[in-house]
Amino acid sequence: xxxxxxxxxxxxxxxxxxxxxxxxxxxxxxxxxxxxxxxxxxxxxxxxxxxxxxxxxxxxxxxxxxxxxxxxxxxxxxxxxxxxxxxxxxxxxxxxxxxxxx
Numbered sequence: 001x002x003x004x005x006x007x008x009x010x011x012x013x014x015x016x017x018x019x020x021x022x023x024x025x026x027x028x029x030x031x032x033x034x035x036x037x038x039x040x041x042x043x044x045x046x047x048x049x050x051x052x053x054x055x056x057x058x059x060x061x062x063x064x065x066x067x068x069x070x071x072x073x074x075x076x077x078x079x080x081x082x083x084x085x086x087x088x089x090x091x092x093x094x095x096x097x098x099x100x101x102x
Contacts, residue, residue, distance in 0.1 A: 039091075042083050042086050042087050043083075045057075045066070045086065046083060046086075049061050049062055049063070049066070055082070055083070056080035056081065056082055057080060057081040057082075057086075058079065058080060059079070062081070066081070066086075069089075072089070072090070073085055073086060073089040075088070
């Protein structure tokens with residue numbers, strides 16, 4: 001009976017360790033994919049955000065960092081971001097996660 005209980009406990013421990021290792025490796029894989037993903041091109045940004053398809057982005061059309069930094073990117077201060085202005089805009093700083101000891 002005691003041997004049977006020890007085998008069950010060992011099986012449970014092995015199962016839990018397997019689940020924990022699997023979850024950790026999936027999370028690390030997702031972090032790596034997110035980090036390796038390239039930012040969208042100027043063309044892709046305009047396809048996503050230029051809702052009236054006039055070739056210019058207004059503050060109402062943009063979101064995220066473009067909305068926050070609109071005045072910095074709109075160099076001629078006409079209220080629109082053109083493809084040329086976006087190409088010349090400073091790139092946002094990448095926020096990498098802190099290094100983890102492995």
